[in-house]
Amino acid sequence: MAKSSQPRFRQAAIHAGEDEAERAHGLSPDIVMASSFEVAPGIGFSATEMDAETPYFYTRWANPTVRQLERKVAALDGGEDAVCFGSGMAAISHLWLSRLSAGDRLVLSNVCYAGAAELAHDTLPRFGIEVVTVDTGDAGAVAAALTPNTRLVHVETPANPILRLTDIAAVAGLAHAAGAELVVDSTIATPVATRPLELGADYVVHSLTKYACGHGGDALGGAVIGNREAMQRLRQDALIHMGGTLSPFHAWLILRSLHTLDMRMYAHERTALALAEALEGHPKVARVLYPGLASHPQHALALRQMECFSGMVSVVVRVDPAALAERIYSGCSVFSYAVSLGKSKSLAVHIPTEDLLRTSFRLTGADADAYRDWAGDGVFRLSVGLEPADLVIADFVAALDAV
Ligand SMILES: Cc1ncc(COP(=O)(O)O)c(C=O)c1O
Secondary structure, eight states: OOOTTSHHHHHHHHHTTOOOTTOOOOSSOOOOOOSBOOOOTTOOOSGGGOOTTOOOOBTTTOOHHHHHHHHHHHHHHTOSEEEEESSHHHHHHHHHHHHOOTTOEEEEESSSOHHHHHIIIIIGGGGTOEEEEEOTTOHHHHHHHOOTTEEEEEEESSBTTTTBOOOHHHHHHHHHHTTOEEEEEOTTTHHHHOOGGGGTOSEEEEETTTGGGTTTOOOOOEEEEEOHHHHHHHIIIIIHHHOOOOOHHHHHHHHHHHTTHHHHHHHHHHHHHHHHHHHHTOTTEEEEEOTTSTTSTTHHHHHHHOSSOOSEEEEEESSOHHHHHHHHHHHOSSEEEOSOOOOSSEEEEEEEHHHHIIIIIOOOHHHHHHHHHHHTTEEEEEEOOSSOHHHHHHHHHHHHHHO
């Protein structure tokens, strides 16, 4: 797989996946907004009868526009194939439910997207699946959590919202030695920064809603990337029966957005680094977390594992967070006060530590203290957009100075 800084990556971003024989040869991908297709009599109705040769016959199984996206995201991450879903959470839930059974253990990073943490804590145990959360940035903690019944290890790197990293190669080695598989949610990194399959992961998960669909953030989507056999099994086991299908229209929006992924990621990175450096010296800022800063606790790992540091910056402030949030909401012209990330527009949201620990992560004791060491009372999670860097910095600094 080409490095994202090399021309072959951009060639794949623009051309991979889109050269199917059935295309009408427009210069943009065709959108096939059909839920079913005309087929020769005799086609089976069961997912168990499906294979890679099965023609398109129903979009919950497969769709030509969605398949173009699946081939493109697989190419960018260096995987054999991919399955796309209607959202990032659909990708995670379908993968977990297809791989985990009663009696299995899931080892999960204790800092990750809140939706994934809540699914693990609230839903999986109802099916007899044991969930253990650990700081996956600490290889010793991962090793201690691995048991003979551990089926999956799921990490997010960088992890939402404090941008903590996991050493993918080290954790893949540990997981495999214990007979488990490694899932890496690489939404924040994107394949421009990190390609986890090359480092030993078994599955890569993306919320395509974020940087992948970064032009304006107009579509939701998700993807799982892995080897051909695993992806065929995931399609049969999960997509067909649980039905979290991606709309062909959203697949088409994401396909066009991926053409510019690497250029956008490096532009996000340039501005994020400039903002992080500017905020590090600001008297009203207690801490800036950005993998590209030498002060990030895992900067050495970031240099090893990330070709681009992405566009997320988390900031702990010395001012009243509620007042700053209100000032961003009512007074900023570049930043919008909003959740999500990876858009062309800059977004900011406050994530209070105690709320997050109680409602989503359920951390107590030393694990909670370790989170507080990074996040203080809470972080402002900034998704740095594509606006000019000087305007981004001036807008956020003006908000800080006003409170
Ligand atoms: C790292 C990460 N993974 C998964 C998701 C879920 O993605 P979606 O909102 O597309 O379901 C999010 C959403 O914020 C996320 O930040």
